[in-house]
Amino acid sequence: MIRMGNSKNIPDIVIGRLPIYLRALNLLIAEQREYTSSHELGERLGISSAQIRKDLSHFGEFGKQGTGYNIAYLHEQIRQILHVDREWPMAVVGAGDLGRALVHYRGFVPRGFRVVCVFDNDPARIGEQIAGLTVQPMSELASQIAAHRIQVAMIAVPLEAAQEVATQLVEAGVEAILNYAPITISVPDGVQVQYIDPVAHLQHMTYYLTPKS
């Protein structure tokens, strides 16, 4: 495989599909499978096999005519491409219901991420223990992010506070933000932002439904 790095101009929409492929490969590994094909992946994911082959071709030659993709190899290569062949320390801002759920979430560690600190501005929450972490005041945010070399953070605060928190995170050196608040946030160029948008998933599904009421 030829490693392209970040400099090659691969469409962001293609990058966005790599985690989906990785998730499907995780499942195949759990099923103790050794080989798969763009066809099988496509059927499982509702994406055309041509699209999958085209997406992967941006990063090198992974499949062989006849045998298809070696699952373990493709899995490892995509982990490297996405830089998740390591563990990223993360900060959570907001220790309300959602922040607590994120600190407890068991899906992060197996896939390259670990929450290492959690912040809130509510004196009633500061000092509280969540899954072994102590909720820290916002005044500690910059120093903790530096100390843990944190580049990735999740925002779990009320929507009115999300922009201010994002600004503080960026000032502290955070380069990638996953925002759970239902509001668009502005960040400088070069800082990544993604949104957890349950409504987009719900609307995707209601396309296929016939309303009963």
Next chain:
Amino acid sequence: MIRMGNSKNIPDIVIGRLPIYLRALNLLIAEQREYTSSHELGERLGISSAQIRKDLSHFGEFGKQGTGYNIAYLHEQIRQILHVDREWPMAVVGAGDLGRALVHYRGFVPRGFRVVCVFDNDPARIGEQIAGLTVQPMSELASQIAAHRIQVAMIAVPLEAAQEVATQLVEAGVEAILNYAPITISVPDGVQVQYIDPVAHLQHMTYYLTPKS
């Protein structure tokens, strides 16, 4: 516009982008804009303008040469296509941290969804009030889903319980499930399932980062 309904074989990946377009149009409306172009939408979303034009062409002719898309019109058409020109009642299963956060989430109502009931199997939680809703026992699930004509539900239980909950929801008549538990669930053909997968978003962003540690 020619309304195609669900019968036309439009790729699911195209359907999945419509909520993203709708979200961008919401923002443009908030900015009091009247017209936009596939170019502008593409730049905001990191999707090629050709892709956007092709996606929308599955559903009819929305744009005009020269003036582009009328934002309010396109917004209304996509709402109709996705069946969110109405309000869908929803059930939440799981009244822990995440379930509580979902009941409180302010992003649903403005975009076509409303949580109308919440269930848990923990006697300590049953009867609790969350944002005006009373947590009900799982034994009430089927009757409440029927009474409210609920077709859409969200799973916010620990991963070990997610499959059993999904099965109960489908038996009760639910046709679309948004699963927050980090586990794949099996449902019969014809039932929609989507996943909230924060790790996919995180991995998308770490592609662009250079690890510091």
